[in-house]
Amino acid sequence: MTLLKTISSPETVKQLNANEKRQLAAEIRDFLIEKVSKTGGHLGPNLGVVELTIALHSVFESPKDKIVWDVGHQSYVHKILTGRKDEFEGLRCYKGISGFPKCKESEHDVFETGHSSTSISAALGMAIAGQLRNEEYHSIAVIGDGAMTGGMALEALNHAGHGDANLIVILNDNEMSIAPNVGALSNYLTRVRTDPNYSRAKDDIELFFKKIPAIGNTMLKTAERIKDSLKYLFVSGMLFEELGFTYLGPIDGHNIEDLEMTFQQAKKCKGPILVHILTKKGQGYEPAIENPDLFHGVGPFCIDTGRPIKEPCPPSFTQVFGETLVELAEKDPNIIAITAAMPTGTGLKAFAQKFPKRFIDVGIAEQHAVTLAAGLARQGFRPVFAVYSTFLQRGYDQVLHDVCLQNLPVIFAIDRAGLVGQDGETHHGVFDISYLRHIPNLTIMMPKDEEELRQMMCTALSMQSPVAIRYPRLNGYGIPQSSLSPLLTGKMESIRQGKDLTIVAIGPMVELANEVANVLDGKGIHTTVINGRFIKPLDGAMLHNLATGGRPIFVLEEHALQGGFGSAILEFMESEQLDTSVVRRFGIPDEFVEHGTRDQLLEQLGLTAEKIAFQAQKHLLEYNAYNKTASL
Numbered sequence: 001m002t003l004l005k006t007i008s009s010p011e012t013v014k015q016l017n018a019n020e021k022r023q024l025a026a027e028i029r030d031f032l033i034e035k036v037s038k039t040g041g042h043l044g045p046n047l048g049v050v051e052l053t054i055a056l057h058s059v060f061e062s063p064k065d066k067i068v069w070d071v072g073h074q075s076y077v078h079k080i081l082t083g084r085k086d087e088f089e090g091l092r093c094y095k096g097i098s099g100f101p102k103c104k105e106s107e108h109d110v111f112e113t114g115h116s117s118t119s120i121s122a123a124l125g126m127a128i129a130g131q132l133r134n135e136e137y138h139s140i141a142v143i144g145d146g147a148m149t150g151g152m153a154l155e156a157l158n159h160a161g162h163g164d165a166n167l168i169v170i171l172n173d174n175e176m177s178i179a180p181n182v183g184a185l186s187n188y189l190t191r192v193r194t195d196p197n198y199s200r201a202k203d204d205i206e207l208f209f210k211k212i213p214a215i216g217n218t219m220l221k222t223a224e225r226i227k228d229s230l231k232y233l234f235v236s237g238m239l240f241e242e243l244g245f246t247y248l249g250p251i252d253g254h255n256i257e258d259l260e261m262t263f264q265q266a267k268k269c270k271g272p273i274l275v276h277i278l279t280k281k282g283q284g285y286e287p288a289i290e291n292p293d294l295f296h297g298v299g300p301f302c303i304d305t306g307r308p309i310k311e312p313c314p315p316s317f318t319q320v321f322g323e324t325l326v327e328l329a330e331k332d333p334n335i336i337a338i339t340a341a342m343p344t345g346t347g348l349k350a351f352a353q354k355f356p357k358r359f360i361d362v363g364i365a366e367q368h369a370v371t372l373a374a375g376l377a378r379q380g381f382r383p384v385f386a387v388y389s390t391f392l393q394r395g396y397d398q399v400l401h402d403v404c405l406q407n408l409p410v411i412f413a414i415d416r417a418g419l420v421g422q423d424g425e426t427h428h429g430v431f432d433i434s435y436l437r438h439i440p441n442l443t444i445m446m447p448k449d450e451e452e453l454r455q456m457m458c459t460a461l462s463m464q465s466p467v468a469i470r471y472p473r474l475n476g477y478g479i480p481q482s483s484l485s486p487l488l489t490g491k492m493e494s495i496r497q498g499k500d501l502t503i504v505a506i507g508p509m510v511e512l513a514n515e516v517a518n519v520l521d522g523k524g525i526h527t528t529v530i531n532g533r534f535i536k537p538l539d540g541a542m543l544h545n546l547a548t549g550g551r552p553i554f555v556l557e558e559h560a561l562q563g564g565f566g567s568a569i570l571e572f573m574e575s576e577q578l579d580t581s582v583v584r585r586f587g588i589p590d591e592f593v594e595h596g597t598r599d600q601l602l603e604q605l606g607l608t609a610e611k612i613a614f615q616a617q618k619h620l621l622e623y624n625a626y627n628k629t630a631s632l
């Protein structure tokens with residue numbers, strides 16, 4: 001990696017000639033494969049944008065020119081070229097560089113991303129800002145064909161096309177979202193990619209009519225008009241031209257010279273421009289090309305074989321969800337599974353293979369997915385929308401307005417609920433209780449283990465109202481499966497009894513509560529552990545019993561404290577005139593949690609058995625002293 005060693009900034013890239021840039025691209029690919037094989041990460045998307053990123057930093061003047069990376073999972077090459085290559089040992093690691101653009105890392109990271117389809121809006125905002133201040137710079141959104149299916153992207157195209165802001169949208173079309181891309185836009189782009197016919201048809205028409213003497217020219221003019229109307233159907237980019245963009249492309253996204261020439265052309269254009277580039281996800285590494293879904297976001301892997309390096313472990317909550325949904329769907333023909341471009345991540349691949357007519361992938365369109373589910377439910381189906389907690393944030397109003405207000409029986413299978421680890425702030429699923437709990441008609445559950453997830457899915461199907469089941473990005477505990485039977489709605493579960501302290505916990509925090517109880521047992525302190533199970537409705541009878549039991553109550557949740565499960569318990573106790581001073585909440589304070597392993601982040605947040613047991617001892621001393629004084 002001789003050339004790569006010399007790269008410390010975009011200026012050093014600009015000094016290279018064409019051959020050197022090609023060599024640099026090869027070295028970057030080797031670098032990415034070597035580093036990501038150790039840390040894990042979004043290898044496929046980044047291998048696909050090596051030439052694009054070299055050309056971008058060759059032609060434009062970052063950070064004066066603003067480059068916004070949509071989703072941002074493909075920004076590793078950008079980070080390598082902007083002085084961070086020596087930090088890749090710590091990619092996505094605790095206190096290491098993020099896998100997404102972070103403004104605090106570099107002046108070249110001009111906007112933070114992680115959720116899809118935001119880049120055009122952000123870049124357009126920056127372009128308009130430049131116009132208002134008479135500042136000369138280019139504003140560039142790099143967006144994938146998958147992200148382009150997101151509603152926000154289309155809203156921004158609609159706005160940009162109507163104005164004269166100097167915005168450059170680079171559409172990185174690799175025919176893939178995480179899975180193969182879906183939808184009419186994707187089909188259109190495929191036609192544009194693979195459409196030799198139009199140009200041939202145009203030449204053939206002209207040649208044919210030119211052969212006909214005299215009338216030929218008249219007919220040729222008619223044919224011109226036909227050709228123009230044909231253009232509206234086939235020619236590259238007409239869709240974008242019609243939206244007010246200057247369309248350039250499609251061009252080979254792995255040819256640096258072509259890219260640079262096109263970007264130079266785009267720089268001279270006024271108003272909104274869309275450059276359509278064609279790339280291959282995983283370019284340069286066969287296993288990633290052959291398995292773009294796996295290598296979209298991969299854990300550590302063996303470079304020679306491309307096989308993930310994984311310890312044997314029990315099935316994940318996601319896998320149990322997917323298998324159970326198939327089991328339920330075999331009995332209930334009304335079950336429909338919906339994903340927003342994440343069939344693998346949400347465990348729906350088996351369902352899609354077994355019930356293709358009852359599986360819907362809407363693309364990166366969570367808002368649409370929720371209201372689509374509402375429509376299906378209105379017609380008597382049982383739609384199950386499997387979605388990551390963080391991405392359901394996109395569909396908040398649809399959950400409230402289209403599902404719960406009409407009390408429609410939609411099931412929200414909320415995966416990645418809790419800390420997700422290396423994706424960090426933009427992906428932790430730690431806000432869904434807060435943004436859902438206040439919505440009337442909605443039931444919210446969280447299982448303590450994978451077996452209870454199965455029971456909750458069965459419970460949800462037995463209800464005729466909206467239900468959310470939230471579960472973590474974790475492996476299960478290897479609990480043997482039992483037959484599916486519904487739980488009693490709104491009932492907590494008593495796990496163990498102890499006279500000194502009560503801990504009420506949800507999800508994986510129940511396991512932690514047991515660990516705390518074991519630590520305290522060794523200190524002669526005995527703990528009652530309650531599995532919260534239902535975040536809404538709460539188990540009022542249990543809470544009354546606990547609140548009047550004369551013991552402090554600790555509430556554990558891997559979720560924001562603001563508006564979380566502990567808040568719900570406090571609100572309930574206050575509304576019942578119970579003594580809320582007995583309650584102490586443990587969860588995520590009012591801050592964003594960065595990336596790292598889940599264990600590192602739990603340690604940082606004080607959500608460990610040792611730390612909570614220490615707090616319990618301290619609290620009990622104060623609590624008992626206070627009560628002694630009060631009783632005198």
Ligand SMILES: Cc1ncc(C[n+]2csc(CCOP(=O)(O)OP(=O)(O)O)c2C)c(N)n1
Nearest residue numbers: 045114115116144145146147176177178341
């Ligand atoms: C709102 C939202 N939904 C889902 C995701 C998960 N996600 C991350 S990347 C991706 C696919 C992006 O496809 P594309 O834009 O074509 O980029 P590529 O990976 O092909 O380079 C998805 C669905 C997300 N980041 N944000």
Ligand SMILES: CC(=O)[C@@H](O)[C@H](O)COP(=O)(O)O
Nearest residue numbers: 071073114297345420423473
């Ligand atoms: C970039 C993005 O949003 C997805 O690729 C996400 O990183 C997937 O997360 P999981 O690894 O939890 O499926």
Ligand SMILES: [Mg+2]
Nearest residue numbers: 144145146176
């Ligand atoms: Mg793509």
